[in-house]
Amino acid sequence: MIIVKNLTKVFQQQNGEDLYAVKDLSFTANKGEIVVLLGVNGAGKTTTMRMLSTVLQSTTGTATLEGYDLKKDPQNVRANLGFLSGDTGLYARLTARETITYFARLYDVPEKKINLRINEMADLLDMHDFLDKKIDFLSTGMKQKVSIARSIIHDPPIMIFDEPTAGLDILTAKNIISFIHKCREDGKCVLFSTHIMREAERIADKIIMIHQGKVLAQGSWEDFKTETGLHDLDDIFIHYVNSING
Amino acid sequence: MNFKKIIVIYKKEMLDLIRDRRTIITSFVLPIILYPLLMIGFSSMMSRQEMKLEQQDIVIYVNDQIQNNISKELVGSLSNIETLQIMDEAIVYNEDTYLELLQDHSIQAVINIEDSLSIAGYPIFNITCFYDETSEKSSMTYRKIRDNLNEVEETFISKRLEKININSEILNAVEIRKKNIAPPEQMVGFIVGKFLPYLLIILTISGASVIASDLIAGEKERGTLETILVSAARRNELVIGKYLTIITISIITVLLNLLSMYLSFRHIFMQLGTNMGEFQLPIGNFALILLLMLPLITFFSAILLSISTYSRNIKEAQSYQMPLLFGAIMLSMVSFLPGFELNLGFSLIPIVNFSLMMRDIMLNNYQLNYLFIILGSTLVLDVITVYISIKLFNRENILFRTADEKSLKFWGKSKKDVLNLQFIMVYFVFMIIALYYIGGSWQLKDMMNGMIKTQLLLILLPVLLIMRISKTDIKSNFRFNYTNPLNFLLVLIASLPLLLLAGLLGQLINAVFPVSESYLEAMQNLITIQDSGIWFTIFVVGVLPGICEEVMFRGFVLSALRKKGIWYGIILTAILFGAFHLDPFRFLPVTLLGIWLGFIAVKTNSIYVPILAHFAQNTLAILITNYAEKFSFFKFILRDDEIAYWVIIPAIIILYLVVKGFTILNPIVTKNEENTFIVKIET
Secondary structure, three states, X not given: OEEEEEEEEEEEOOOOOXXXXXXXXXXXXXXXXXXXXXXXXXXXXXXXXXXXXXXXXXXXXXXXXXXXXXXOOHHHHHHXXXXXXXXXXXXXXXXXXXXXXXXXXXXXXXXXXXXXXXXXXXXXXXXXHHXXXXXXXXXXXXXXXXXXHHHHOOOOOEEEEEOOOOOOOHHHHHHHHHHHHHHHHOOOEEEXXXXXXXXXXXXXXXXXXXXXXXXXXXXXXXXXXXHHXXXXXXXXXXXXXXXXXX | OOHHHHHHHHHHHHHHHHOOHHHHHHHHHHHHHHHHHHHXXXXXXXXXXXXXXXXXXXXXEEEEOOOOHHHHHHHHXXXXXXXXXXXXXXXXXXXXXXXXXXXXXXXXXXXXXXXXXXXXXEXXXXXXXXXXXXXXXXXXXXXXXXXXXXXXXXXXXXXXXXXXXXXXXXXXXXXXXXXXXXXXXXXXXXXXXXXHHHHHHHHXXXXXXXXXXXXXXXXXXXXXXXXXXXXXXXXXXXXXXXXXXXXXXXXXXXXXXXXXXXXXXXXXXXXXXXXXXXXXXXXXXXXXXXXXXXXXHHHHHHHHHHHHHHOOOXXXXXXXXXXXXXXXXXXXXXXXXXXXXXXXXXHHOOOHHHHHHHHHHHOOOOOHHHHHHHHHHHHHHHHHHHHHHHHHHHOHHHHOOOHHHHOOOOXXXXXXXXXXXXXXXXXXXXXXXXXXXXXXXXXXHOHHHHHHHHHHHHHHHHHHHHHHHOOEOHHHXXXXXXXXXXXXXXXXXXXXXXXXXXXXXXXXXHHHOOOOHHHHHHHHHHHOOOOOOHHHHHHHHHXXXXXXXXXXXHHHHHHHHHHHOHHHHHHHHHHHHHHHOOOOOXXXXXXXXXXXXXXXXXXXXXXXXXXXXXXXXXXXXXHHHHHHHHOHHHHHHEEOOEEOHHHHHHHHHHHHHHHXXXXXXXXXXXHHHHHHHHOOEOO
């Protein structure tokens, strides 16, 4: 479960002025729920994700993941978290198995269980053919599967996906979407960011629209429809953007 | 920190690197094949070349101007030299013709036998041998002819002595026999010790730099860093795991290099037929050097790790590594220089200490206490550098630096704002270059005149022009403000204690790094009153720098640098001020004075105060140098031109009181007021 409270991130710009990448963001994401952060490029989605994964530190505000505070206990936050983005790089000279094993050890997965987990993952994602090939020789789709496997090897209760389908072909993207659905079935709390309205519409239990670092609106797809009287998610998004600008 | 995780990271990095062909080639394959190839190629080429040279025909021309029996005997003796041919004599001797032939390398030498003088009835032959020293063949010819003629001379002399019934043995009154007491391995050490430090330092850096740039900057470039940051590994575990990887590969590289070097040396000696039992390579010293290399390797690895962390990609990391490599090369070359001996001061300077120590080890002539100082001081540096790396690794703005951030914008946010760090640094570098070339040549021509020109045209004028062009207000930015006259009094009181403190610091540095007498004399001349008289000297050395240097440093530089914090500004300005004097031995004393000048400038908020202080400082230095003997007070504090060390206590007490006085006279300016007067830019 993720509870975000007044999360704010300020970057110092070259000219000395402050830039609010994320301002006063608050939301909660429950177990077995897919929450989508929806916004255009530069809205603050990646910054939010990076703060939640403790790679960036928030300027003010904080969040708890599975009860662990971002600021007080970043170590445990990371241990309970799986993180996957579209451009998650992999080590080209290692094999798929070596890569996954490496991350398993970093996440303190017991040595005895590692091979078991890898086999489970390979069954699930159909990876047996290329498990012992070097990453360098894999196709994009295979690499994405390896990325998925390494992000979930420690079976974390929370999964964060930062635009995981960006730049992927339709079949690979479908792999990921079905994987996300599986995460929800397994009772994980899933946070997903995208700028594609259709994608949000298809998988979200709850949508958080953000724009210029601030929350425009949050709720389910149905909530938005009734509130605005519109049917198309694009129209709804534009409606909310206009409502704060005008 | 979890040691098990560090090992996991270390193992993975090693596996990753060992699978990298680049690492294998540069770190492992190259050293193994490089030395044998170099040695074998070099030696076989040398011996072949020599052999060829020995067997080549040489042609010389002999111009015998005497043409008697004895001279003919001389010329005839030259035919003892194998492969030598004498050119047919020309009818008319023209020196130029033959010298031209010699220059064309058609012939190898020209011998001119000139008119003989006679002493006591015995002729002396004047033989001139023309040859070309840059041609190996020609100089070899000269040596052969010289040796041959020397032999002939000996037979001549013994013949002459026989005639008058004297045994030629009596000519030997003193016989010099050369006995080199240095054991053979020390001779090897002497030769190898000169270049080995240099070679090893370069090998270490070049080996480690390839890997270091790949380990963090490379991960940033490939986008794998974020993945690893999100994992449950701690930052310091990551840094240390990677650090150990660099160290391991470096050690392997150095080991392979040393081993390969040792083996190929041995091989060459054996081939040359040298008895290895007698001619041992000092292998124990190689082992000691290896031990000494460990801290050096860890030190370089730590620096390279910091560079890699700071850089955005491999290319950037490599460009930051260049200055490190150049600096290390320059410092490591001290082992080539004569007269540099390891002492306490040098044993604290990284690289220089290793270079000198390794040379001493190879000579079997090292002091254990310096060895420990070097190991200890390097370990301290290691810890600091690794700590910096971890700190950098924790800074998100370093880990996620964006591309445009670093583009050098000399003019800051608006074209008119010249008071920013980048502009100041670029300006400073240009000014130092100008000072070195232009100012230096002016002062070489005419000391006093050159100094006036330097101060006015190089230091003051450009600052005023920049402020004018950028339409930046000088009065407010440079603090041309009214101030309490009592401040001037305080500054004057402080000037003597400060001068003495700076002098003491200089003395201390001089004790650690002794400077040559001639250098001290040159410095002394600068503040000794020239023929031009005391008032003129005070004007040139006191008044002008007081105004010009203060406007540049406490006006221009400080007003820009203090935006990042008052003490940051004061100290950085002082460091630049110290560097500006282009003298490593005066750097610290001048920087100390710079800190004081910056402090009073900020405290009183008026540039007139540091101007007076600077003037008083320099003038006082002139007066003390020239008139110290006349005052019993100075006799009291100066002993044999050295300042007595007890002076430090009263000096600090007086300075403390003066600082108190400044605090009372100049109440603290509130933060808001501060900001308005610093950055008041006309638009």
